[in-house]
Amino acid sequence: MSEQAWPLRLTVVPYVLLTAVAAVTVLIKRDEPGSLTVDLVLCAVLGLWMLVMFTLRPARRTGTRWIVVFIVGFVLVLAVLVVRDPWFGFLTPAGYFYTFGLLPWPGELVGISAVAVLAGIAQSYDIPKTNLLGLLGCAAVIAVNVVGMCLASWLGQRSDVLSQQRKEAVDALTETNRRLEATLAENAELHDQLLTQAREAGVIDERQRMAREIHDTLAQGLTGIVTQLQAAETSEDWRRHVTTAVGLARDSLTEARRSVHALRPLPLQSATLSAAIADVVRRWSALHGIDAQLTTTGTPRVMTPEAESTLLRATQEALANVAKYAQASRVGVTLSYMQKEVAVDVRDDGVGFDPSRTTPSSEAGGFGLVAMRQRVEALNGTLEVESEPGLGTAISATVPTRGASA
Template structure:
């Protein structure tokens, strides 16, 4: 039940409690003003005695008998009050004001729908009698007027009662709907809280998995570049140490220096890729634009970057994942694809982000890759694992001699900071 319904019910309860006193007071006032309608002293004494009885009845009911549900005591109270109101209206028609109180609380004090209707019909009798000129009824004309008024009064309370009943039913239905909506909202809030907690847990797991993935990637980087470079340097220096020919020694020393420079470059690239420093000052689109441009300048390959849709600030884990995928794809393109053109597209599509990387290199057969090759073991598999850790996916389309197309599709999770 809403607060407005509670207030309305409280006001209606106050009206039922004090209404009979107010109506009885009005009836006494008008009876005093129209004392000529009660000519005999006996009738006036009877009016005074009945008024005192009516007042005493209201006091007793207000103190001892008021209940929220129909009862036998309520029926007794209603019948006695109706009898007093009928007798007073017989003596003076203005006491019909007091008789009107029977319309207000029949449903509260009398059990059963039929009994309530009979009580309301009984209430309409003194009211119609007063409207027809007062009781008792004299002559055919007054009887006809009384009968017509009796019908009109009963039709009116039937119509008003039905409308009131329908409004109460609508109020109860509305209260039930509101209560159901409140329960649904509470359940929804709980589900949202659980989803937020699950989302935070998934991000923590993704971060931890990302750390492990970085370790594996760095192991592959060291094995494929630094370890091989150092091995080559050692081999060249051993030749220098064992050769008596100065010209040959200088040649092998030059080769060792070239290998050292190359290994140093690879070490710097690995350190750069260890943490997404490009995201510290820029959003993902700008970081990808710089990454693609720098890669193109370093490798001499024509590279382009495009953004479609409305760019949004992504959660750091999502942005870092997409940046890593691009870095890995560009690394594979320079080391294995021998491409002359590379295109990177970042698309914001409502509730997801799509990253496409295309090159015109020599391509490959994805199904024919060995289990632990650099491309399949630390390239495509690593990129796919990154996407799947944030509930995304990676698809690969390639064919020998026709280039490669990678597409990473991940949820659009906004940065709420």
């Protein structure tokens, strides 16, 4: 029963049933004024009891003691009516409404059983009770009513318990999801803060390193040059000072070039991009025991340091991801020199994954792959990841060759 249906069944239906049964009683006992009067008085008492004890006392409908007194009185008056006339058994639904709706579990079983006994007595009214068979028949009718209604009460209670458990589970899940969303949002914010701090720390470290390089090389060299030129202005042996200043200038230029080259990855300091990638592939294959082959296509050309560094780093990161996640037995690396672009493709025969079910932060390689994508796109290049469960993974990094000399 819905919560909206209970008030109607509790406050209206019992009066309708009582009125209908009283009308039937008038029709049946119109030739028995004495008995009719007693029945009508009992009906009036029952109606006043319902009115005074329940209908007009909404504030006390939730008080257990008050409700118990009300139902006990209702059952007693109803019992007298049923014993007098069996058709008053049609009032038992009102008793079920009250006991089901007002008494707490398991106390409602007592009230339900009492009303069910009255219903059984009314239903077995015509069964002869002068022999054992008749008595057993009456008892069977009463038992069927009691067991059936108590079973219905238990099923209703069980349904309420399960409904409450489901509601609590849903509430708990909702709260867990809310906390998880808050935690994820907090973690995302912390991740952004860590990236910002790491970026700032890297900038500071690089500035400090460059400051040391400039101080130890260029600044000292320029200071020496200025000193020698100033000495040449007042010295008769000015050629020696000029020669020394020229030597210092050459040394400073060499140091400046070395500082610039130091910004490039170590493999590129003394090798071409193709040779550097070949060395990386060879070392990686030996380290992890996985067959890896490099294939170079097109005409090799000199590229900008940033482009070469980006492609080399992309190769290293892709191979690192293969070692961590792919479970591959073979890896193929292709360095392709095209007319306007240079690309590095790393393909493996590993377990693969479903790219549609990943986010940028959860791709194989995590932040390393994200950083690789950012590095490639900073050069107006593209990074593509192709994979399928069971069919391996292919990572392709492509950068334009503008600014490169043939």
